[in-house]
Amino acid sequence: MDCFVLATTSLVFILLYGVAKLSYSIWLKPKWQQRLLNQQGIRGRAYNLLVGDMKEFIKQITEAWSKPINLCHQIVPRVDPFTHDNVQKYGKVSFCWTGTRPRLIIKDPELMKEVLANKQGHFQKPPLNPLLLVLCKGITTLEGEQWSKRRRMINPAFHLEKLKGLIPIFSVSCRQMIEQWKEMATSHSSCEIDVWPEFQKLTADAISRTAFGSSYEEGKTIFEHQKELISLTLEAMQSLYIPGFRFVPTKKNQRRKKLNKEITSMLRNVIRRKQHGMRMGHERADDLLGMLLLSAEENTSGAERGMANGDVIEECKQFYLAGQETTSSLLTWAIIVLALHPEWQEKARQEILQVCSKELDFEAIHHLKIVTMILYEVLRLYPPVIALYQYTNKDTKIKEISLPAGVDITLPILLMNHDPGLWGDDAEEFNPERFSEGVSKASKDTLAFFAFGWGPRTCIGQNFAMIEAKVALAMILKHFSFKLSPSYSHAPYTVMTLQPQHGAQIIIHQI
Numbered sequence: 001m002d003c004f005v006l007a008t009t010s011l012v013f014i015l016l017y018g019v020a021k022l023s024y025s026i027w028l029k030p031k032w033q034q035r036l037l038n039q040q041g042i043r044g045r046a047y048n049l050l051v052g053d054m055k056e057f058i059k060q061i062t063e064a065w066s067k068p069i070n071l072c073h074q075i076v077p078r079v080d081p082f083t084h085d086n087v088q089k090y091g092k093v094s095f096c097w098t099g100t101r102p103r104l105i106i107k108d109p110e111l112m113k114e115v116l117a118n119k120q121g122h123f124q125k126p127p128l129n130p131l132l133l134v135l136c137k138g139i140t141t142l143e144g145e146q147w148s149k150r151r152r153m154i155n156p157a158f159h160l161e162k163l164k165g166l167i168p169i170f171s172v173s174c175r176q177m178i179e180q181w182k183e184m185a186t187s188h189s190s191c192e193i194d195v196w197p198e199f200q201k202l203t204a205d206a207i208s209r210t211a212f213g214s215s216y217e218e219g220k221t222i223f224e225h226q227k228e229l230i231s232l233t234l235e236a237m238q239s240l241y242i243p244g245f246r247f248v249p250t251k252k253n254q255r256r257k258k259l260n261k262e263i264t265s266m267l268r269n270v271i272r273r274k275q276h277g278m279r280m281g282h283e284r285a286d287d288l289l290g291m292l293l294l295s296a297e298e299n300t301s302g303a304e305r306g307m308a309n310g311d312v313i314e315e316c317k318q319f320y321l322a323g324q325e326t327t328s329s330l331l332t333w334a335i336i337v338l339a340l341h342p343e344w345q346e347k348a349r350q351e352i353l354q355v356c357s358k359e360l361d362f363e364a365i366h367h368l369k370i371v372t373m374i375l376y377e378v379l380r381l382y383p384p385v386i387a388l389y390q391y392t393n394k395d396t397k398i399k400e401i402s403l404p405a406g407v408d409i410t411l412p413i414l415l416m417n418h419d420p421g422l423w424g425d426d427a428e429e430f431n432p433e434r435f436s437e438g439v440s441k442a443s444k445d446t447l448a449f450f451a452f453g454w455g456p457r458t459c460i461g462q463n464f465a466m467i468e469a470k471v472a473l474a475m476i477l478k479h480f481s482f483k484l485s486p487s488y489s490h491a492p493y494t495v496m497t498l499q500p501q502h503g504a505q506i507i508i509h510q511i
């Protein structure tokens with residue numbers, strides 16, 4: 001009898017403990033966090049049990065993405081309606097809810113810099129969905145000492161001096177695309193092209209040439225596999241996440257596993273061959289992979305342990321993931337915007353004809369002032385990465401705002417870039433002139449350009465991307481004039497990067 005009473009009492013206690021813990025995490029904690037934010041004058045949405053703002057988010061985005069918009073640059077309400085609505089209702093520092101976690105939205109450049117400077121290490125990238133983690137195990141997801149060591153090793157490969165050597169490689173990729181466009185255009189003197197898939201092919205080609213040099217064909221296959229893996233992963237992420245489900249041998253899970261294995265094994269072979277070739281002196285060391293391997297070797301001989309081949313493999317995957325779609329997004333919006341603004345298209349063409357009369361080299365690229373201003377203005381109006389995400393891993397402060405551990409943070413680049421308070425009354429207009437004295441003088445009082453991030457984790461590939469985009473634009477503008485096709489509908493939206501939902505159809509005329 002005593003045993004029975006003891007067992008029942010224990011069970012009741014365990015049950016009560018469980019209920020108390022659950023109530024704390026799904027109700028009391030969010031309510032306490034909400035009060036803490038309200039007490040500091042920060043306003044936001046009321047907490048909804050368990051689901052937070054998921055339903056409202058999906059409703060707003062489904063509606064906004066259901067129809068295109070007019071041909072103008074006021075794209076914020078379509079691309080990111082939920083964050084836009086939150087900021088309009090509750091102010092530039094406001095909050096909403098991701099499930100049971102508060103999400104602070106900060107649309108203020110000084111506060112954004114404070115978060116991104118991350119001086120005490122109180123901020124981190126938010127925990128990733130385990131499905132996505134399979135794709136991102138390199139520099140983009142490392143934290144703390146591991147990250148800074150890796151960044152030090154990779155940095156030399158992206159120095160401007162080293163990138164100069166990549167210009168002829170980018171030119172080869174572009175020339176191939178231009179030749180194909182010429183063939184298409186000559187039969188009818190003009191033709192319609194959807195530049196979004198074209199630029200995806202171009203940037204994939206450029207990155208596999210620059211990353212893998214002589215093994216570029218193999219590199220291309222690796223990246224094709226990776227593209228399939230990314231799309232399968234995104235598909236899986238859109239369905240309800242059930243812990244452990246990725247281990248169930250469904251057809252798609254098996255395909256993901258197989259692709260991942262194949263990519264790793266192909267990369268391992270390419271790396272082994274490259275190492276051998278470099279030792280024997282018949283392989284270039286000035287492509288990305290060569291530089292990564294050299295940098296790893298140099299660091300191994302010092303006090304630090306260098307990158308193992310497995311780490312180099314992960315970094316190669318990262319370059320594709322971080323650099324391919326972002327650069328195609330920039331190029332796509334640049335072409336759409338220049339089709340909408342023929343006067344700037346002509347200005348850029350004149351500059352290119354004047355500066356790059358012969359070969360495209362670093363000197364010529366460096367002198368493309370108007371093209372640079374145009375690219376920055378496109379990055380402002382159509383940033384490929386529309387927001388940065390952080391997470392407080394400890395109780396911390398952002399200037400005067402106290403935050404408990406476990407708060408998600410959104411830094412909405414797109415919203416900032418369209419804010420008249422920062423860019424002036426013409427914030428929604430395409431006006432490359434604002435960048436005539438460089439990025440730091442383009443916004444009103446304070447630096448507000450975050451297209452490549454900011455602080456220690458700023459984009460490592462920004463010079464790479466800008467050079468590649470300049471080479472591509474210069475070659476296109478030299479050979480073609482273009483305008484929007486009647487079949488184009490203006491529908492920017494985001495799937496990882498800012499993309500044209502229904503394609504980017506333009507009509508090209510060979511010059």
Ligand code: HEM
Nearest residue numbers: 140319322323326327330384385452453457459460461465
């Ligand atoms: C227009 C093109 C590009 C844009 C707009 C862009 C944007 C960004 C942004 C906003 C970040 C910061 C992310 C964060 O803080 O969460 C970032 C990081 C990064 N980018 Fe880019 N990127 C571009 C091209 C590239 C290219 C071409 C490469 C490589 C070949 C690259 C490699 C990386 C890497 C490795 C990081 C992580 C850096 C770190 O965590 O230390 N990106 N990029």
